Structure formats: structure tokens, C-alpha cells
Amino acid sequence: MxxxxxxxxxxxxxxxxxxxxxxxxxxxxxxxxxxxxxxxxxxxxxxxxxxxxxxxxxxxxxxxxxxxxxxxxxxxxxxxxxxxxxxxxxxxxxxxxxxxxxxxxxxxxxxxxxxxxxxxxxxxxxxxxxxxxxxxxxxxxxxxxxxxxxxxxxxxxxxxxxxxxxxxxxxxxxxxxxxxxxxxMMPAGPWLYPADDLSDMPQRTLFAELIREQLFRQLNQELPYSCGVKVDGVDESKKILHIQATIVVSKESHKGIVIGQGGSSLKSIGTAARLEIERQSGQKVFLELHVAVELDWTNNPKAIATYEGIEPK
Ligand SMILES: Nc1nc2c(ncn2[C@@H]2O[C@H](COP(=O)(O)OP(=O)(O)O)[C@@H](O)[C@H]2O)c(=O)[nH]1
Ligand SMILES: [Mg+2]
CATH class of the missing domain: 3.40.50.300 (P-loop containing nucleotide triphosphate hydrolases)
Structure with missing residues (x-):
């Protein structure tokens, strides 16, 4: 064939x-x-x-x-x-x-x-x-x-x-x-990926994508646009998948909003993202979220590469 x-x-x-x-x-x-x-x-x-x-x-x-x-x-x-x-x-x-x-x-x-x-x-x-x-x-x-x-x-x-x-x-x-x-409509040619690889996306990128989805869903107005996500670590050695991730914001004042009163906003973002990651990975997940400030990161090519995986031109 x-x-x-x-x-x-x-x-x-x-x-x-x-x-x-x-x-x-x-x-x-x-x-x-x-x-x-x-x-x-x-x-x-x-x-x-x-x-x-x-x-x-x-x-x-x-x-x-x-x-x-x-x-x-x-x-x-x-x-x-x-x-x-x-x-x-x-x-x-x-x-x-x-x-x-x-x-x-x-x-x-x-x-x-x-x-x-x-x-x-x-x-x-x-x-x-x-x-x-x-x-x-x-x-x-x-x-x-x-x-x-x-x-x-x-x-x-x-x-x-x-x-x-x-x-x-x-x-x-x-x-x-x-x-x-x-x-x-697909032209003749050899396959470029194994049939069962759903994406070329590294697992960490998929997790970051699912966390960012919650930032967009749960934060108001312009705030999500200045947030980025980086998965710092994934530990698969235990029964529960342990994921550490950082949410980056571009202003000090945004940090408090992402965290929310008594940590309520971050908790809600983390819970929804964890449930989604569990659904996608079929595993129990422990998600540890941190918030960091990197001033004006959306104008910094290196930070864009770090948080969004988009290489600077
Ligand atoms: N009812 C309905 N809503 C949709 C459909 N496709 C997308 N949406 C909604 O439209 C919004 C934008 O969808 P999204 O896929 O993120 O758009 P994108 O920015 O073009 O990727 C979301 O709230 C979706 O749930 C559809 O076929 N039917
Ligand atoms: Mg889209």
C-alpha cells in the first residue's frame, strides 16, 4: 500500500x-x-x-x-x-x-x-x-x-x-x-510521524497549553495576554504524575491578581488544569504552580522562546 x-x-x-x-x-x-x-x-x-x-x-x-x-x-x-x-x-x-x-x-x-x-x-x-x-x-x-x-x-x-x-x-x-x-486530498508521500503519535508536541508543551487554557478561561480582560507558562519539571517516577510549572506575568501588580485573595484564583486555575491534564494523560496528577514576574517579558525574545516555545527570528 x-x-x-x-x-x-x-x-x-x-x-x-x-x-x-x-x-x-x-x-x-x-x-x-x-x-x-x-x-x-x-x-x-x-x-x-x-x-x-x-x-x-x-x-x-x-x-x-x-x-x-x-x-x-x-x-x-x-x-x-x-x-x-x-x-x-x-x-x-x-x-x-x-x-x-x-x-x-x-x-x-x-x-x-x-x-x-x-x-x-x-x-x-x-x-x-x-x-x-x-x-x-x-x-x-x-x-x-x-x-x-x-x-x-x-x-x-x-x-x-x-x-x-x-x-x-x-x-x-x-x-x-x-x-x-x-x-x-492528501498527496502521495511517506508518513512523517508514527501513526500513533498524536502530535510533535512534547508532553511538557501539552501540559503548559492546558494550564494556559485555564488562565484564559478564568482571568479577566487583558491579563491572560501577558501571562506565559513554562513546565519546569515532570516526575513520572511515582504513582502520581508530579508536574511543576511557572506562570510568568509581566508586571508585579499582575502577580497578586493571578494568585487571588488567599490564593483562591491560583487554586482554582490549578484545580481545573489538573483535572484536564488527568483527563488527557489518564493519570492522577499533582500540579504545583508558581507565579513569577518577568518585567515586559512579551517583548523579550528569549522569554518568548522559554514560555511559548516560539523561537526568536
Ligand atoms: N457553538 C459552537 N461554538 C464553537 C464552535 N467552535 C468553537 N466554538 C467556540 O468559540 C470560541 C472560540 O473557539 P476557539 O476554537 O478557541 O477559536 P480560535 O481562536 O479560532 O482557535 C470558544 O468559546 C469555542 O467553544 C462550534 O462549532 N460551535
Ligand atoms: Mg485557537
Whole structure:
């Protein structure tokens, strides 16, 4: 049996539903999900291998306007663009409820300028909407898409019909249909990963990702954006998996908020993260969380590499 193998890159504005669909397609929770933009910071690889086909899905932070923003933001953008170059298929996601945004026009045009591979435009989260609203929003997305196509002559043939595709990460049949479609598009080539390696992500990165998810879910407003996570140690020698991790914040005043009154906030973050890690690892976990201050770390390339695993350019 000759092997097939390829990359699918997920793009779309923050909150479009990329990480949720990514987890659903891979069939395992690898990426953190929250209702705050930029929960995903690095590129994540999910491996779905079946029969002779290996599909490597790349979840990305999604592009955002980096002007005047931190080095962390700029690094996240460059991580995302690189995945377009690697991809055999690009999925561009638009939240059907939120509809098209002027940033989508620029972003989609940017994707098309970086690849000559097929692009699937998707209207996501359709389970959350009534049919008449879906139809109205999808029609509007279609119009805007046509405007992008007109800007870039010859691009229409690279979009896979229907445009847009309607998907829901919460509906198993929608996920299965999309997965089958993507698997069929993978080109001939040898597998790059063992079939049962779900990701190239080191265990420590996955744990850090699950801790960061709770920071995004439980901390308010801007605070999660200035938090990073590093797993300092994993001890597997005992019955209970012992994990030590540091949450880094960029200002002294943030430390107290993360810890909370009498340690209540840190405790709640730690408990939720521990339960999630236990679910993913199938083991009992003891999670030891520390909070450290590293002033303005989101502008320090070395710290970005340490806390987010994104190498400075
Ligand atoms: N109802 C519904 N909600 C979704 C779906 N996909 C994502 N969401 C929610 O939308 C928010 C953003 O999702 P996320 O995957 O983190 O978006 P990303 O920033 O593009 O990775 C989260 O609160 C998700 O639970 C979906 O198919 N249906
Ligand atoms: Mg995400």
C-alpha cells in the first residue's frame, strides 16, 4: 500500500473556531480553547492517520494586527504565516455568527498570496445559529469572498466548492464529513510521524497549553495576554504524575491578581488544569504552580522562546 501524507493549515481570525475544530478532527484535545482571542499562541500539529493516509493538521494563533503590539504578537503572526507555506490545503475559517470582518479580506488575500494550493473557506459554528440567520450570514460571507476573488485574478479556481462550506465542530457528522474530505486530498508521500503519535508536541508543551487554557478561561480582560507558562519539571517516577510549572506575568501588580485573595484564583486555575491534564494523560496528577514576574517579558525574545516555545527570528 503506497502511503500518502500532507499538511492542512487552519487559518482565520482569532475566535473563528480553529482550535475547537482542530481538536475535533484530531480526535483529542491538543489545543487550548477559550472565548478570548489568541488563546492559541504557537503552531500546533495534530496527526490523524488512518489506513494509508497521514493528515497533519496545523492549528495556528490566527493573524492579528501586530502594529504597535508586543514582540510576542509579531512572533505569533510569523508562526502562522509559515504554516501557509507548508500546507497542501489551507482551511480559512470565518465564524458564521460574527460574520465577515474587514480583517478577513486582508487575511484571506494574504493567504492566497502565499500559497498556490487549494483553499477551503468555511463558515463555522453553524450549530449556534438558526437556519435563517445562517443563510443570511453565509450569503454575506460569500459576497465578501467574491470581492477577494476579484482582487486576485485566478484565485477562484483554488477555492473548493461549496464556498463557503458550513461546518460545526460540535456536530460529529460535520467533523467526519470534513475529515473524510481532507483525507482524500492528501498527496502521495511517506508518513512523517508514527501513526500513533498524536502530535510533535512534547508532553511538557501539552501540559503548559492546558494550564494556559485555564488562565484564559478564568482571568479577566487583558491579563491572560501577558501571562506565559513554562513546565519546569515532570516526575513520572511515582504513582502520581508530579508536574511543576511557572506562570510568568509581566508586571508585579499582575502577580497578586493571578494568585487571588488567599490564593483562591491560583487554586482554582490549578484545580481545573489538573483535572484536564488527568483527563488527557489518564493519570492522577499533582500540579504545583508558581507565579513569577518577568518585567515586559512579551517583548523579550528569549522569554518568548522559554514560555511559548516560539523561537526568536
Ligand atoms: N457553538 C459552537 N461554538 C464553537 C464552535 N467552535 C468553537 N466554538 C467556540 O468559540 C470560541 C472560540 O473557539 P476557539 O476554537 O478557541 O477559536 P480560535 O481562536 O479560532 O482557535 C470558544 O468559546 C469555542 O467553544 C462550534 O462549532 N460551535
Ligand atoms: Mg485557537
Amino acid at each position: 503506497s502511503q500518502r501524507c500532507g499538511y492542512v493549515a487552519f487559518h482565520g481570525r482569532p475566535n473563528a473556531g480553529k482550535s475547537t475544530l482542530f481538536n475535533a478532527l484530531v480526535g483529542s484535545k491538543l489545543a487550548s480553547v477559550s472565548n478570548k482571542p489568541q488563546t492559541t499562541r504557537n503552531r500546533l500539529l495534530g496527526n490523524y492517520t488512518v489506513d494509508d493516509v497521514q493528515m497533519l493538521i496545523l492549528d495556528t494563533p490566527g493573524m492579528h494586527n501586530a502594529s504597535g503590539k508586543s514582540k510576542l504578537n509579531m512572533s505569533m503572526n510569523s508562526v502562522a504565516w509559515n504554516t501557509v507555506n507548508d500546507a497542501d490545503v489551507v482551511c480559512y475559517l470565518v465564524d458564521a455568527a460574527a460574520g465577515w470582518h474587514s480583517d478577513d479580506t486582508k487575511y484571506l488575500a494574504g493567504v492566497l498570496g502565499r500559497t498556490d494550493k487549494p483553499v477551503i473557506l468555511m463558515a463555522t459554528k453553524i450549530d449556534a445559529l438558526k437556519q435563517d440567520i445562517i443563510e443570511r450570514n453565509v450569503a454575506k460571507i460569500q459576497q465578501e469572498w467574491e470581492a477577494v476573488v476579484r482582487q486576485i485574478p485566478g484565485s477562484e479556481s483554488r477555492f473548493l466548492k461549496p464556498v463557503p462550506n458550513e461546518v460545526s465542530a460540535k456536530r460529529p457528522e460535520s467533523v467526519t464529513e470534513l475529515r473524510t474530505r481532507l483525507l482524500a
